[in-house]
Amino acid sequence: MSVATETSSKPKEAIWEKGPGFGEGWRDLWGKLNANTITAGIVATIFGCSGPALIVMNAAQNGKLTDVQTISWLFSIYFFGGLISIILGLYYKMPINGAWSIPGAVMLASALPLFPFNEAVGAYLIAGILVLLLGVSGLIGKAMRWIPLPIVMAMIAGAMIRFGTGIVTSTQQAPVIAGAALAGYFLGQRLTKKVSPILWSLVVGVVVALLVGGFKFADVKITWVLPQFFVPGFSAGAFFAIAIPLAVLVIGAENAQAYGVLTAQGYKAPINAMTVISGIGGIITSFFGGHNANIAGPMTAICSSEEAGPDKSGRYAATIVNGITFGAFGLFASVAVPFVKALPAQLVSLLAGLAMIGVLLSAFELAFSSKKFRYGAFFALVIAMSGITILKISSPFWSLVGGVIVSLLVEPKDF
Numbered sequence: 001m002s003v004a005t006e007t008s009s010k011p012k013e014a015i016w017e018k019g020p021g022f023g024e025g026w027r028d029l030w031g032k033l034n035a036n037t038i039t040a041g042i043v044a045t046i047f048g049c050s051g052p053a054l055i056v057m058n059a060a061q062n063g064k065l066t067d068v069q070t071i072s073w074l075f076s077i078y079f080f081g082g083l084i085s086i087i088l089g090l091y092y093k094m095p096i097n098g099a100w101s102i103p104g105a106v107m108l109a110s111a112l113p114l115f116p117f118n119e120a121v122g123a124y125l126i127a128g129i130l131v132l133l134l135g136v137s138g139l140i141g142k143a144m145r146w147i148p149l150p151i152v153m154a155m156i157a158g159a160m161i162r163f164g165t166g167i168v169t170s171t172q173q174a175p176v177i178a179g180a181a182l183a184g185y186f187l188g189q190r191l192t193k194k195v196s197p198i199l200w201s202l203v204v205g206v207v208v209a210l211l212v213g214g215f216k217f218a219d220v221k222i223t224w225v226l227p228q229f230f231v232p233g234f235s236a237g238a239f240f241a242i243a244i245p246l247a248v249l250v251i252g253a254e255n256a257q258a259y260g261v262l263t264a265q266g267y268k269a270p271i272n273a274m275t276v277i278s279g280i281g282g283i284i285t286s287f288f289g290g291h292n293a294n295i296a297g298p299m300t301a302i303c304s305s306e307e308a309g310p311d312k313s314g315r316y317a318a319t320i321v322n323g324i325t326f327g328a329f330g331l332f333a334s335v336a337v338p339f340v341k342a343l344p345a346q347l348v349s350l351l352a353g354l355a356m357i358g359v360l361l362s363a364f365e366l367a368f369s370s371k372k373f374r375y376g377a378f379f380a381l382v383i384a385m386s387g388i389t390i391l392k393i394s395s396p397f398w399s400l401v402g403g404v405i406v407s408l409l410v411e412p413k414d415f
Helices: 003-009 022-032 035-048 051-062 067-092 102-114 117-137 139-146 149-173 175-191 197-211 236-264 271-286 297-304 316-331 333-342 345-355 357-368 374-386 395-410
Strands: none
Touching: 022 067, 022 316, 035 051, 035 197, 035 297, 035 316, 035 345, 051 067, 051 102, 067 271, 067 316, 067 333, 102 117, 102 236, 117 139, 117 236, 117 271, 139 271, 149 175, 149 236, 149 297, 149 345, 149 357, 149 374, 149 395, 175 197, 175 345, 197 345, 236 271, 236 297, 236 357, 236 395, 297 316, 297 345, 297 357, 316 333, 345 357, 357 374, 374 395
16 A cells, blocks of 8 residues: 555544534433532633623723623623533533633733724634634644643643632632631531532522622612624734734633643543634624633633532533523623622632632642653643733743743653
């Protein structure tokens, strides 16, 4: 057999990896919905619809966006982000969550004041197209599978450690509310294994917050605003300042984190499909003024964690719950946002940290249990923990780059 024939006989890597399918996912879903999966899905929603929503609102305020533009932005990223969760969760029966890029919204807080809104919309559209092309090409899948697992896990540990430290800082800042919620978590751990201790923590935290006046209901003012359609404009400045960094953030921060988290939990993540749908999400949301709907690292971490239940095959139910509630938040963003502002921030931070415990333990174990890539993993960890931003690209991306470079220099034999 000739070399050419051998090469041509090799199966090509699929652009969209095959999964069990929507029928099986839907059929099995009802048996997987339980206290653990529902609680994890709700915790992911509370996390994603609280602090992160305020980041978007802050960026919109810096860019002097109108209420209509802001509400439309929130609608697009939450509604279509939730739709991504439902699509991938049902098709792959994996806890692959959709949302939007938090680092991207942080970056936009400084970039939006520099450009007319229609040019920002055009940059969002281009970013989505770039992500889609990278997904269709299959390059991202090959790159992520080439990066050593210990380095990926160290990046996850470093990027997510702030959620763990949030348990401590939240308890310090709000000792009564967060302290009671933390006590509820440990009490739940001892009482029963059938109900997630996060649920105990959530219930106790909310009750205590109501008793001590932790909710700011005085600030709740309800108005109804419909999402709008925006025509994109284009400029070289917005292309380099928004489109390129946003595309890199979606792939280098969100998709990389989600891929690493899923790998740590033993799932074979469909990285090409995750990238393709992130690109499609970015294209659709741009027309509603949203910067991207893509795979979400933190929400995937919450729904794939052990807190979502001992049955790994059923944790995708948490993703479906998160997707439905995310979509509802997007539809009713103009009504929901005032209630989000009323939540005690420390309670949200504490719940997110508790939900990340299993993910962090797995990430640290897989990063440093092997004797291979130890230097690369260490540098990946500290770079991700540093939170540095270079060329408007956040630390998870540079963590992978730095970890691989260090391993190539110091421990090349491990490759």
